[in-house]
Amino acid sequence: MFFLYPQMERSPELANMTRVQQFILLGLSTRLEIRHTLFAVFLTLYLLTLLENTLIIYLICSHSELHKPMYFFLGNLSCLEMCYMSVTMPSLLGGLWNGVYHISFIACMTQLFFFIVLVGTECILLASMAYDRYVAICRPLHYPLFMRPQVCLGLAMTSWLGGLVVSMVKTTFIATLSYCGPNVLNHFFCDVSPLLNLSCTHVALTELVDFIAAIVILWGCMLMTIASYLAIGRAVLSMPSTTARYKAFSTCASHLVVVGIFYSATIFIYARPKRMETMDLNKVLSVIYTVVTPMCNPIIYCLRNRDVQEAFHRTLHWS
Numbered sequence: 076m077f078f079l080y081p082q083m084e085r086s087p088e089l090a091n092m093t094r095v096q097q098f099i100l101l102g103l104s105t106r107l108e109i110r111h112t113l114f115a116v117f118l119t120l121y122l123l124t125l126l127e128n129t130l131i132i133y134l135i136c137s138h139s140e141l142h143k144p145m146y147f148f149l150g151n152l153s154c155l156e157m158c159y160m161s162v163t164m165p166s167l168l169g170g171l172w173n174g175v176y177h178i179s180f181i182a183c184m185t186q187l188f189f190f191i192v193l194v195g196t197e198c199i200l201l202a203s204m205a206y207d208r209y210v211a212i213c214r215p216l217h218y219p220l221f222m223r224p225q226v227c228l229g230l231a232m233t234s235w236l237g238g239l240v241v242s243m244v245k246t247t248f249i250a251t252l253s254y255c256g257p258n259v260l261n262h263f264f265c266d267v268s269p270l271l272n273l274s275c276t277h278v279a280l281t282e283l284v285d286f287i288a289a290i291v292i293l294w295g296c297m298l299m300t301i302a303s304y305l306a307i308g309r310a311v312l313s314m315p316s317t318t319a320r321y322k323a324f325s326t327c328a329s330h331l332v333v334v335g336i337f338y339s340a341t342i343f344i345y346a347r348p349k350r351m352e353t354m355d356l357n358k359v360l361s362v363i364y365t366v367v368t369p370m371c372n373p374i375i376y377c378l379r380n381r382d383v384q385e386a387f388h389r390t391l392h393w394s
Contacts, residue, residue: 102167117167124370128157153377166178176263212310213310248285337368
């Protein structure tokens with residue numbers, strides 16, 4: 076195994092004889108005076124996020140008036156957010172508690188695999204939710220047909236399977252690279268850019284695969300979302316009543332906020348054909364969509380929603 080040491084030139088013969096068996100994650104901070112404070116903050120955020128999303132899933136499953144396509148997708152999103160944090164939070168908390176976090180090569184690739192699955196799934200799921208809003212506003216008479224349960228289930232399964240396929244391809248290419256040392260990742264979880272920076276072999280093909288996947292999934296889903304909202308915008312502006320325009324816009328505002336936060340961070344990090352060198356900025360942006368966004372989404376989407384609030388109050392009354 077390799078441990079922390081400065082990067083040095085390695086001969087091809089030595090590179091072929093050695094292979095990193097574990098990585099060291101530097102985490103968010105190595106400063107002792109703030110590590111434990113950050114540990115308490117992020118642990119609280121993690122538990123709060125689990126509570127929020129579990130509550131939303133319970134309300135959607137237990138109240139028949141929430142058995143609608145929009146809430147079906149929100150339930151999937153809540154499940155996704157809990158998985159997001161559960162994939163990255165153990166290594167983040169471990170690094171804050173110990174200063175650095177040691178992770179085996181296999182565990183690192185496993186974490187990377189599930190993280191890419193979730194990123195790809197969220198891209199497709201957000202596009203599916205945009206399509207749902209498009210049909211609801213632009214094709215209201217056809218909504219029961221276009222968004223019948225079989226279609227909703229198919230869109231949800233496509234989201235998860237799409238993320239799985241993309242992750243299998245990307246993780247395979249990254250895992251088959253040679254890592255000869257050093258083995259220090261300036262991040263709080265195993266992400267694409269830090270791993271590519273440590274590879275001692277040519278990564279041009281892997282970067283190309285990563286870029287193509289970003290074009291297909293990230294940009295493709297974003298363009299579908301933009302197209303949906305352009306059509307929604309035209310439909311809303313053509314409505315004769317101000318009340319109707321406000322009601323239609325309010326059903327889309329939450330989704331637009333979440334989409335904006337998600338794509339702003341992920342495009343900057345992942346939709347680039349080369350390795351990122353500013354890893355401190357990478358870590359800050361990663362915190363936004365792996366910690367902040369999963370915590371805020373339930374509040375933005377559901378807990379301010381009148382139907383969800385009424386279901387929550389009835390649940391409290393029954394208990």
